[in-house]
Amino acid sequence: xxxxxxxxxxxxxxxxxxxxxxxxxxxxxxxxxxxxxxxxxxxxxxxxxxxxxxxxxxxxxxxxxxxxxxxxxxxxxxxxxxxxxxxxxxxxxxxxxxxxxxxxxxxxxxxxxx
Amino acid sequence: xxxxxxxxxxxxxxxxxxxxxxxxxxxxxxxxxxxxxxxxxxxxxxxxxxxxxxxxxxxxxxxxxxxxxxxxxxxxxxxxxxxxxxxxxxxxxxxxxxxxxxxxxxxxx
Numbered sequence: 189x190x191x192x193x194x195x196x197x198x199x200x201x202x203x204x205x206x207x208x209x210x211x212x213x214x215x216x217x218x219x220x221x222x223x224x225x226x227x228x229x230x231x232x233x234x235x236x237x238x239x240x241x242x243x244x245x246x247x248x249x250x251x252x253x254x255x256x257x258x259x260x261x262x263x264x265x266x267x268x269x270x271x272x273x274x275x276x277x278x279x280x281x282x283x284x285x286x287x288x289x290x291x292x293x294x295x296x297x298x299x300x301x302x
Numbered sequence: 303x304x305x306x307x308x309x310x311x312x313x314x315x316x317x318x319x320x321x322x323x324x325x326x327x328x329x330x331x332x333x334x335x336x337x338x339x340x341x342x343x344x345x346x347x348x349x350x351x352x353x354x355x356x357x358x359x360x361x362x363x364x365x366x367x368x369x370x371x372x373x374x375x376x377x378x379x380x381x382x383x384x385x386x387x388x389x390x391x392x393x394x395x396x397x398x399x400x401x402x403x404x405x406x407x408x409x410x411x
Contacts, residue, residue, distance in 0.1 A: 227309075230306075287332075291399060295343070
């Protein structure tokens with residue numbers, strides 16, 4: 189693995205179903221992020237984690253949860269999917285939490301909720 | 303509130319120069335990033351400015367004026383592969399990135 193991987197690449201999901209999007213990085217970065225990207229709205233932060241064992245809420249956290257059991261993995265869970273959660277989801281990581289630093293992005297997961 | 307503005311779409315000709323502007327109002331400022339995003343792909347880092355002035359990196363340059371809350375990305379000698387969206391993002395007081403909606407750049411032959 190080099191960089192950040194996400195799975196699945198795409199998914200069609202029935203409303204009300206539970207879904208976990210996976211994200212793994214091998215750069216030993218402390219900080220990880222989940223964004224959603226919708227046409228015309230840009231990237232919006234859902235949740236973040238500055239270090240393993242800690243998480244925080246971003247701009248649009250409702251309906252989503254995350255965990256950070258170790259440095260490498262940062263899964264995003266939709267407990268009960270709704271059509272408004274149809275979006276492209278990007279996971280990102282960076283090596284700085286107390287200074288500005290470049291974020292590296294995974295390839296994204298395209299999620300459709302019907 | 304926090305706000306970052308960029309033009310939605312721009313068109314330019316292969317071989318020409320284009321300037322993509324970004325204005326911002328954020329709670330705190332710890333630098334401004336530009337990213338490139340090709341359709342269907344992830345954003346990739348282009349540049350970072352924290353001090354006023356111009357940073358040049360090959361065909362791409364980025365300018366910042368903190369007093370005006372203004373930045374621009376300058377692309378020279380445009381190539382067809384430069385067709386992409388360009389995202390402006392500001393690092394706020396908590397070092398979180400606040401993102402603009404992006405500017406879609408269309409390059410015509």
